[in-house]
Amino acid sequence: ELTYSLPPAITASTGLDALTQCIEPFVSNQANPITDGIAGAGIRAAARGLLRAYRNGNDSEARSDMAVASLCGGMALANAKLGAVHGFASVLGGMFPIPHGVVCARLLPYVVATNVAAVTARSTESSYRARYDYIAQLLTAEAKASAHDAVEWIQSLCTALDIPPLSAFGVTPTHFGEIVAKSKQASSMKGNPVVLSDYELHQILAAAL
DSSP: OTTTTOOHHHHHHHHHHHHHHHHHHHHSTTOOHHHHHHHHHHHHHHHHHHHHHHHOTTOHHHHHHHHHHHHHHHHHHHHHOOOHHHHHHHHHHHHSOOOHHHHHHHHHHHHHHHHHHHHHHOGGGTHHHHHHHHHHHHHHOOTTOOHHHHHHHHHHHHHHTTOOOGGGGTOOGGGHHHHHHHHTTSTGGGGSSSOOOHHHHHHHHHHHO
């Protein structure tokens, strides 16, 4: 009930952070059967509740779903690590006056898109493609949804939630080299399902700018 009065913008950014904290452990290289169940429940709850909570903060079912998603994300990440979104977020939050939830919200669709492309292209990481397919099925409630449907669903949601770009907080391409160098050392980055190249990391930042 304490969340009912949260403004829509904060509902959006913190809600997308909660969703991120369920998605990243599910595809983490440290995922396990216990965290899979917890993260999956959180993804399903966020898919049901986030846009509804954004549009109507007094929607009790939507707020309950987001409380569940937040709790599930916390339990999942504590036991299965995170990924590139949070690898970037800690660095960006330290360098610029960007709220953590906003960073995660802005980066999520581009990190997911890059990861899906990477695990699809690299045969050694092909098992993670099935995990993104399953995430798509949880998000869309469509049994035949694929990883690319997950990318489209997340991008559409972020557009609907009107997440501000990184440039609004002073980030420019001149900062990318330092951000990438520092982010590669972040503990969260080490949980990403695939090791992303410097070029891929730069492209994520460029898309989020």
